[in-house]
Amino acid sequence: MITEMTRVMRILATVAIVACVPAAADAQVWLGKTKPRPGSVEISGGGTWTGGQSLPKSAATLTANPSGGLSSFEQFTSEPSMDPAFGVQGALAVYVTRAIAIEGGVRFSRPQLKVGLANDVEGAPDITASTTMSSYLFTGSLVYNVGAQGRTVPFIAAGAGHLRDVHTGNELVETGTEYHGKAGVKMWFGRTRQVGLRVEGGVSVRDGGFSYEDDRRFVPTAAASLVYLY
Amino acid sequence: MKRSAALCLTLMCVALSSDPASAYLKLGTQVDRGTVTLRWEEFPVRYFITNAAGGGVSATQLRDAVVSAFSRWDAVETAETTSEFVGFTGARPNDDDGLTVIGFENRPDQDRTLGATSFLIDTLTGEIVEAEIYLNSAFQWSVAANGQAERFDVESIALHEIGHLLGLGHSALGETELRNGGRRVIAAESVMFPVAFSAGSTAGRTLKTDDIAGISDTYPNPTYRRERGSVSGSVTKSGRGVLGAHVVAFNPRTGRLVGGFSLNADGRFVIGGLEPGPHVLRVEPLDDGDVESFFDLTLNIDANFRAKFHDRLVVVPRGGGASDIEIRVEPK
Ligand SMILES: [Zn+2]
Numbered sequence: 001m002i003t004e005m006t007r008v009m010r011i012l013a014t015v016a017i018v019a020c021v022p023a024a025a026d027a028q029v030w031l032g033k034t035k036p037r038p039g040s041v042e043i044s045g046g047g048t049w050t051g052g053q054s055l056p057k058s059a060a061t062l063t064a065n066p067s068g069g070l071s072s073f074e075q076f077t078s079e080p081s082m083d084p085a086f087g088v089q090g091a092l093a094v095y096v097t098r099a100i101a102i103e104g105g106v107r108f109s110r111p112q113l114k115v116g117l118a119n120d121v122e123g124a125p126d127i128t129a130s131t132t133m134s135s136y137l138f139t140g141s142l143v144y145n146v147g148a149q150g151r152t153v154p155f156i157a158a159g160a161g162h163l164r165d166v167h168t169g170n171e172l173v174e175t176g177t178e179y180h181g182k183a184g185v186k187m188w189f190g191r192t193r194q195v196g197l198r199v200e201g202g203v204s205v206r207d208g209g210f211s212y213e214d215d216r217r218f219v220p221t222a223a224a225s226l227v228y229l230y
Numbered sequence: 231m232k233r234s235a236a237l238c239l240t241l242m243c244v245a246l247s248s249d250p251a252s253a254y255l256k257l258g259t260q261v262d263r264g265t266v267t268l269r270w271e272e273f274p275v276r277y278f279i280t281n282a283a284g285g286g287v288s289a290t291q292l293r294d295a296v297v298s299a300f301s302r303w304d305a306v307e308t309a310e311t312t313s314e315f316v317g318f319t320g321a322r323p324n325d326d327d328g329l330t331v332i333g334f335e336n337r338p339d340q341d342r343t344l345g346a347t348s349f350l351i352d353t354l355t356g357e358i359v360e361a362e363i364y365l366n367s368a369f370q371w372s373v374a375a376n377g378q379a380e381r382f383d384v385e386s387i388a389l390h391e392i393g394h395l396l397g398l399g400h401s402a403l404g405e406t407e408l409r410n411g412g413r414r415v416i417a418a419e420s421v422m423f424p425v426a427f428s429a430g431s432t433a434g435r436t437l438k439t440d441d442i443a444g445i446s447d448t449y450p451n452p453t454y455r456r457e458r459g460s461v462s463g464s465v466t467k468s469g470r471g472v473l474g475a476h477v478v479a480f481n482p483r484t485g486r487l488v489g490g491f492s493l494n495a496d497g498r499f500v501i502g503g504l505e506p507g508p509h510v511l512r513v514e515p516l517d518d519g520d521v522e523s524f525f526d527l528t529l530n531i532d533a534n535f536r537a538k539f540h541d542r543l544v545v546v547p548r549g550g551g552a553s554d555i556e557i558r559v560e561p562k
Contacts, residue, residue: 060485061485062403062404062417062487063418063419063438064416065416065427065433066431066433067414067428067431068416068417068428070417076512078482078510080482113543115508115510117510117512117539120537122537123536123537124537124538125539127539129539129542130542131508131544131545133545167507167508167547171545171547171550172506172545172547174506210507212482213483
């Protein structure tokens with residue numbers, strides 16, 4: 001009996017151990033031991049917010065007749081602005097190490113351009129003239145994930161992009177270069193932790209594209225995306 | 231070939247202006263098949279200077295100022311005009327002698343006219359074959375670098391008259407006020423504004439965006455065709471076209487103003503020479519100025535409407551045109 005019992009217990013124990021192996025192996029993926037790993041791919045898509053541009057009020061000026069004592073003559077005032085815009089984005093990242101990924105992405109938004117017009121010398125009623133353009137931003141970034149195996153993964157990213165602002169009617173395209181830095185966090189859901197939410201904020205530095213000014217400009221950005229890792 | 235002296239344009243010194251607006255206007259003439267633009271077909275424009283002093287300025291000083299004024303037009307990067315001073319001549323500016331002559335004429339009867347330009351044109355094609363400019367030596371003139379009190383600046387007025395000589399009409403980009411029975415200019419943003427700055431000023435020596443657009447639209451070079459655009463459309467009131475409305479294009483990025491007029495019964499306008507990008511359009515009537523500085527008085531210019539801004543920003547394409555813009559105005 002003793003002998004029999006001993007055998008039975010051995011078998012159960014063995015089964016128990018065998019049964020535990022898959023569970024332990026499954027957990028090891030999300031403990032960072034297999035994914036993300038070099039070659040892992042992360043796809044994300046979601047909504048974006050891009051800051052606007054607002055210039056101080058200026059005037060349409062004429063050259064004053066020197067004999068009149070005026071330094072300049074204002075025909076009307078102008079206050080240009082570009083509204084902040086919500087849009088969409090998609091990105092695909094490939095991990096080169098368990099913490100570092102190379103990411104390519106595209107953003108699309110439809111900002112509204114406005115010019116407030118007032119104080120007309122001929123009494124033209126004040127109005128805000130407006131139009132809308134389509135703004136595309138194609139980016140490449142290097143992403144560093146801090147503690148990539150956790151359920152909540154902070155990350156930082158930096159990169160460059162190509163800006164393509166297409167005005168209404170597609171007859172005028174203004175292109176430019178963009179550099180960005182951003183930081184955010186990914187929160188992985190569920191037991192498999194392959195699906196998550198990614199939120200981020202950053203600054204985009206832009207040369208070219210549409211702007212009311214020639215100078216390089218700093219544009220705040222934010223985004224929230226769903227992420228899938230495989 | 232049928233030719234005739236067709237046009238005489240004058241620059242009034244202290245009187246007779248128009249309502250404020252910004253616009254260049256190309257000169258045209260009526261031919262059997264419609265209106266043709268006046269323009270030179272052969273360059274350089276070869277001109278002589280009358281060998282006579284006037285208003286305190288010698289013929290040599292006049293020559294230097296005129297050469298400088300021509301060079302300002304020739305230097306416009308988006309236009310292709312060239313000019314050449316041939317020499318001094320005993321011919322007067324108004325002789326019909328086959329020469330393009332610039333000089334002083336004593337015209338005390340023209341007590342508000344600083345200078346004038348006349349043409350000999352081919353009335354079949356609109357080609358300018360000869361032109362004359364006189365500066366009225368009944369006024370006192372100056373060629374001093376910074377101007378001289380009580381004297382009109384030769385180069386400023388020559389720059390305006392040469393604009394006519396090259397085929398430009400008057401711009402309406404300016405503000406005036408009534409004073410002493412005439413009009414005094416308060417401000418202007420075009421050399422081609424019909425009222426000069428006061429004596430002593432040299433502010434009229436610099437071509438403005440409006441002038442550059444006008445000369446480039448008349449003599450476009452490949453850069454102009456590639457890099458500039460236009461807006462076109464109509465000004466309507468109660469469903470009908472408005473003739474003679476000033477339409478101003480304002481670039482909110484640069485603050486530059488260029489304009490045009492609605493030039494037919496449908497209220498059609500075209501403004502060329504614009505930088506690519508969004509523009510504000512503003513329309514206003516030609517209602518308290520001297521209409522004949524801009525148009526033939528036989529035209530029924532409609533000034534009975536209120537100034538207004540178009541509610542859409544109009545995006546000017548590079549090397550093309552934004553069209554079919556309708557600006558609806560309201561009667562006063
Ligand atoms: Zn004139």
